[in-house]
Amino acid sequence: MLTIKNLHVEIEGKEIIRGLDLEVKAGEVHAIMGPNGTGKSTLAAVIAGREGYDVTEGEIIYNNKELLEMETEERALNGIFLGFQYPVEIPGVSMNNFMRTALNEQRKYRGLDPIPASEFLTQMEEARKLVEIQDKLTNRSVNEGFSGGEKKRNEIFQMAMIKPTLAILDETDSGLDIDALKVVARGVNALKSKDNATIVITHYQRLLEYIIPDFVHVLFDGKIVRSGGRELALELEEKGYEWLKQEA
Amino acid sequence: MITEATLKNKVTDLYKENKDRIFSNDPPEIRKLREDAFNRFLQLDFPTTRLESWKNTDLRKVLEKDYSIMFEPENGNVDLDRIFRCEVPDFDTHIISMYNGWYAYRDKPLIKLQNGTIIGSFGQAMKEYPDLVKKHYNQIAKTDINGLNALNTAYAQDGIFIYVPDGVETYKTIQMVNILDRDDNLFVQNRNLVILGKNSKMTLVHCDDSHNQHASFTNTITEVFMDEGADLKYYKLQNLNNDTSLVNSAFFHQEKDSNLATFAISLNGGLIRNDIHARLNGEGSHADVMGLYLLDKDQHVDNQVHVTHAVPNCTSNELFKGILDDHSSGVFNGHILVEKDAQHTNAFQTNRNILLNDKAMVHSKPFLEIYADDVKCSHGATVGQIDNEALFYIKSRGISEYNAKLLLMYAFAAEVINEISIQPLKDRIDDLVKKRLRGELAVCDQCVLHCKNQEQAYEFKIDMSKI
Numbered sequence: 001m002l003t004i005k006n007l008h009v010e011i012e013g014k015e016i017i018r019g020l021d022l023e024v025k026a027g028e029v030h031a032i033m034g035p036n037g038t039g040k041s042t043l044a045a046v047i048a049g050r051e052g053y054d055v056t057e058g059e060i061i062y063n064n065k066e067l068l069e070m071e072t073e074e075r076a077l078n079g080i081f082l083g084f085q086y087p088v089e090i091p092g093v094s095m096n097n098f099m100r101t102a103l104n105e106q107r108k109y110r111g112l113d114p115i116p117a118s119e120f121l122t123q124m125e126e127a128r129k130l131v132e133i134q135d136k137l138t139n140r141s142v143n144e145g146f147s148g149g150e151k152k153r154n155e156i157f158q159m160a161m162i163k164p165t166l167a168i169l170d171e172t173d174s175g176l177d178i179d180a181l182k183v184v185a186r187g188v189n190a191l192k193s194k195d196n197a198t199i200v201i202t203h204y205q206r207l208l209e210y211i212i213p214d215f216v217h218v219l220f221d222g223k224i225v226r227s228g229g230r231e232l233a234l235e236l237e238e239k240g241y242e243w244l245k246q247e248a
Numbered sequence: 249m250i251t252e253a254t255l256k257n258k259v260t261d262l263y264k265e266n267k268d269r270i271f272s273n274d275p276p277e278i279r280k281l282r283e284d285a286f287n288r289f290l291q292l293d294f295p296t297t298r299l300e301s302w303k304n305t306d307l308r309k310v311l312e313k314d315y316s317i318m319f320e321p322e323n324g325n326v327d328l329d330r331i332f333r334c335e336v337p338d339f340d341t342h343i344i345s346m347y348n349g350w351y352a353y354r355d356k357p358l359i360k361l362q363n364g365t366i367i368g369s370f371g372q373a374m375k376e377y378p379d380l381v382k383k384h385y386n387q388i389a390k391t392d393i394n395g396l397n398a399l400n401t402a403y404a405q406d407g408i409f410i411y412v413p414d415g416v417e418t419y420k421t422i423q424m425v426n427i428l429d430r431d432d433n434l435f436v437q438n439r440n441l442v443i444l445g446k447n448s449k450m451t452l453v454h455c456d457d458s459h460n461q462h463a464s465f466t467n468t469i470t471e472v473f474m475d476e477g478a479d480l481k482y483y484k485l486q487n488l489n490n491d492t493s494l495v496n497s498a499f500f501h502q503e504k505d506s507n508l509a510t511f512a513i514s515l516n517g518g519l520i521r522n523d524i525h526a527r528l529n530g531e532g533s534h535a536d537v538m539g540l541y542l543l544d545k546d547q548h549v550d551n552q553v554h555v556t557h558a559v560p561n562c563t564s565n566e567l568f569k570g571i572l573d574d575h576s577s578g579v580f581n582g583h584i585l586v587e588k589d590a591q592h593t594n595a596f597q598t599n600r601n602i603l604l605n606d607k608a609m610v611h612s613k614p615f616l617e618i619y620a621d622d623v624k625c626s627h628g629a630t631v632g633q634i635d636n637e638a639l640f641y642i643k644s645r646g647i648s649e650y651n652a653k654l655l656l657m658y659a660f661a662a663e664v665i666n667e668i669s670i671q672p673l674k675d676r677i678d679d680l681v682k683k684r685l686r687g688e689l690a691v692c693d694q695c696v697l698h699c700k701n702q703e704q705a706y707e708f709k710i711d712m713s714k715i
Contacts, residue, residue, distance in 0.1 A: 048644050051636070076646035088641040092659025101655065102645040109646070162645060
């Protein structure tokens, strides 16, 4: 589904990612771990198409297409979803209308008519239940006045509405208490299928107790320095990241 | 300037030549007011950018054009059905029209309703109700500070007159439509006088529309007297062609416990200047002064808002928002004056602007002048771009850049639209704003409130009740 080869990324002339390779197949859950400032969020941003990043070398192939040549919205219409580390507040745009517009753009891209109101309401209701988000939150402006936990749940809510092929969750666990973490994890697990894939970016092993990854990668200094199964996460939890620095 | 002198000379000569026609409806006191105002105009001249309050609005190009002035209405009634029909669902209005600067219904210049409400031609009101007119006419407007206001007082022969007696609530929204529809460039100066009795209530929609592509220059004064407990909602909608210049000066005088909400919504126009003066003159009165301006090309909108708190325990709230594209320019000058004894004043003022490119420009000048010591006042002004982080967030959900921008611009404008308390009017203005943002709003051959095609496109369907 996703193949990243020898990716090099700079921000304002400073190289953040230095030769990264990654292969994600349908049905898989990958966890990317690593200390702060090693390029985890940069990787997520480059895949989603955020501006301000220069890819100086390498390629990203997504479902046989050159991902880097696609616009942000085109990537989204082709099934890429970014769960934001810091979800953006958009005063004046209600969640309902935001989601309706997003779903209708997705449908238009596939040659479908706008979503019937009843179907939209049913989908909203199901997604709300999944992440235990209240009605009133979806009637409010996007993320405006939401607590940290509500914002993160709202990301998974949107993921449940849009049903992406490849979801990248950037530090979705940061700032969550254990109950909210469980809710988020349950949402992600419920959305998992043999046709989609998830990349979970996290600093701590904690989330991976609830979202079981098939692969764990350790990102350090812009490169994946080690890959393994779930046990790698446990090893990191025990030893911290210090030993990796020495290895690198 | 030679060109400025030309229009000044022209209005001077024409005034002298046409006195008999200009004075034809006047009680003697008003005749004197005209003469004084005319002399004042000769001293003040048309405003120039040398004046602080006109620093960012240059009238030279407006004054260069040649205009004709009508001292009498055209003969006969105007077939207004030819011009527009009312088609807003659920919005029943009483329409009064000005046609080329004259009250359109010549055979029924004033209507007196059973409840005592008088609606009609200002010129006729001077003849039929001179005492009522004299009591308030030129009492509220400040005609000695600005040449255009002085010239209006000298010249204005007609306009709209509304009197609502004590305790009366007008049963329908009154909609005044100014229609300019001539084969030459017109210079129109109207005078509107609105008198609201104690505890009376009225909604007024004031539309300035173009019906052709001719240049025109409109210089209007609206004086509003609100007696104790009066309630007025006043919506000004401006949708004019790009060769139109419009100076609207509105003066509100508010007595005890009166409640004013006024909106200036500028959708299109060449040069628009809204001077809004609200004087809170009785305790417990409140004024909401709101505005929205959506500009592109070389358009220019200047909003000058003066709120005076003359007595204690009054509140005012100003919110002006603008979106500017291309080479357009905007001005916001908000002045809150809290006089010495006006303790316990709450006065708030906000001006926010989005510039869509680096050629558009806005001058924002919030200004508080406070002489009382126990008050709550705030002001704020921002000029910014579309929030790129929000844009990325929306696009990352598959929404096109175009729609993402529309969504953000609309959300920005909606803060003002949401303050409109009449649902059908709010829906209609909401439609107009969306059309405008999409670049689909034509300068209609019908009044902005009577466009036939209600907004239906699904891509950008915003359910206002959910925001």
